Amino acid sequence: MKVLVVGSGAREHALAWKLAHEGAQVIVAPGNGGTSNAVGVRVEDLDGLADLAQREKIDLTIVGPEAPLAAGIVDVFETRGLTAFGPNRAAARIEASKAWAKEFLSRHHIPTARAHVVASETSARDAIARAGLPVVLKADGLAGGKGVFVVMDNAQMEAALDTLFRSASLGPAASQVLVEEYLEGPELSVLAFTDGERIAVMPAARDYKRLRDYDRGPNTGGMGGYTRPAYATEALMQEVQRRVLEPTVAGMAAEGVPFRGVLYAGLMLTANGPKVLEFNCRFGDPEGQLVLPLLESSLTDVCMQCTGGELRSESVRWSPERTYAVVVASDGYPTRPRTGDVIHGLDEIREDVLVFHAGTASRDGELVSAGGRVLTLVGCDRRAVYAAVDTVQ
Numbered sequence: 001m002k003v004l005v006v007g008s009g010a011r012e013h014a015l016a017w018k019l020a021h022e023g024a025q026v027i028v029a030p031g032n033g034g035t036s037n038a039v040g041v042r043v044e045d046l047d048g049l050a051d052l053a054q055r056e057k058i059d060l061t062i063v064g065p066e067a068p069l070a071a072g073i074v075d076v077f078e079t080r081g082l083t084a085f086g087p088n089r090a091a092a093r094i095e096a097s098k099a100w101a102k103e104f105l106s107r108h109h110i111p112t113a114r115a116h117v118v119a120s121e122t123s124a125r126d127a128i129a130r131a132g133l134p135v136v137l138k139a140d141g142l143a144g145g146k147g148v149f150v151v152m153d154n155a156q157m158e159a160a161l162d163t164l165f166r167s168a169s170l171g172p173a174a175s176q177v178l179v180e181e182y183l184e185g186p187e188l189s190v191l192a193f194t195d196g197e198r199i200a201v202m203p204a205a206r207d208y209k210r211l212r213d214y215d216r217g218p219n220t221g222g223m224g225g226y227t228r229p230a231y232a233t234e235a236l237m238q239e240v241q242r243r244v245l246e247p248t249v250a251g252m253a254a255e256g257v258p259f260r261g262v263l264y265a266g267l268m269l270t271a272n273g274p275k276v277l278e279f280n281c282r283f284g285d286p287e288g289q290l291v292l293p294l295l296e297s298s299l300t301d302v303c304m305q306c307t308g309g310e311l312r313s314e315s316v317r318w319s320p321e322r323t324y325a326v327v328v329a330s331d332g333y334p335t336r337p338r339t340g341d342v343i344h345g346l347d348e349i350r351e352d353v354l355v356f357h358a359g360t361a362s363r364d365g366e367l368v369s370a371g372g373r374v375l376t377l378v379g380c381d382r383r384a385v386y387a388a389v390d391t392v393q
Helices: 010-021 046-055 066-071 073-079 098-107 121-131 154-166 234-254 287-294 299-307 382-391
Strands: 002-007 025-030 060-063 115-118 135-139 148-151 177-181 187-195 199-201 205-212 216-227 260-270 273-280 324-329 353-357 360-363 366-369 373-379
Touching: 002 010, 002 046, 010 025, 010 287, 010 299, 010 353, 010 373, 025 046, 046 066, 046 073, 060 073, 060 299, 066 073, 098 115, 098 177, 098 234, 098 273, 115 121, 121 135, 121 154, 121 177, 135 154, 148 154, 148 216, 187 234, 187 287, 187 299, 199 234, 205 287, 216 287, 216 373, 234 260, 234 273, 260 299, 287 324, 287 353, 287 373, 324 382, 353 382, 373 382
Parallel strands: 002 025, 002 060
Antiparallel strands: 115 177, 135 148, 135 177, 187 199, 187 205, 187 260, 205 216, 216 324, 260 273, 324 373, 353 373, 360 366
16 A cells, blocks of 8 residues: 655654554655655645645545645545545534534534633623633634633633734634633543444543643643543443444534544543543544554554445454653743754664654754654653653753
8 A cells, every 4th residue: 555644743653653564655745854755745735735646646645634634635635536534624624613513512412511602802701701710712713732721710811812812823713712611520532433434442542731741831732641541441431432422423424524534532521421622533642643553453454444434343453552652842832932953862762662753854964853842752661751751852
């Protein structure tokens, strides 16, 4: 098989690593400093990516990031007779619009937090006053993991309202804002392969959004995590499948937008059971880096089954091990990350720790930082992963 991976982050590096281990010929566009066979076509250039797939006679394209999925890359590929793994534009709304997803959850009686959708600062203040603090504010559109604000006091409320409305730093993503009920409990990420009808659930993961150790600092796109937390019991996973994943896939199909690809449910485990915080329409980051090393089945085969509507759930096999991941970020991330720093120490990392590149590039024969999220280090030994973090400079 000849496979094209679309994207430039650690998730895409993990996808390419897994595919290469299966013997696939892999091209990554645009890739990063850690991916071989990279072609400099931007993820926003949907026609350019389709041209690349046709020119290289690609058998399967796997789309990593949410933005090209929301823009309709799968639709573009399908019109050219090309096979792409992921939801089409209509189905990708489940991530691209939190307001649409909230209304979908309500229509299909899937448990989630109460929310009001507003379009102005005045309306947001009114909704917050009615709900009372604490509350959660969420930009409706795609904001690269930076559009969610947990508001505990007035100072945090003013800072969030400034970002969402006054400074408009999130742009069109915040043209609508959700004022959402604050939920308490442990979080859980449950991902599943789906062909639009059947699902194959992946090992559950717990990721940590805040920048610094001990859950401190601003929310980011995710700074690390681990698989199979003890509280993700078999009974809980069955409940999530029955109350969240299966009704979502069935509801999307019933509305004429069958979802094919990876469905990601971000959950809060409340005293009243699991509730949906958000949906993603693709592998998470860092969840993708956590679960892909555990997949014993062929990723190529599973993706082809999903795109063809022929998923055989029983054939998707997983290692029983647990993985841990830590993201290494640039100074200044997430607001103003510094780039261009030479990266040292990767050749000293133990072989049982995987190094997935995100914001890296090659410059004058040296590997340098090229983004906020630079590397994801993954392994089954937590101490080894943290030792690897200390080794990287």
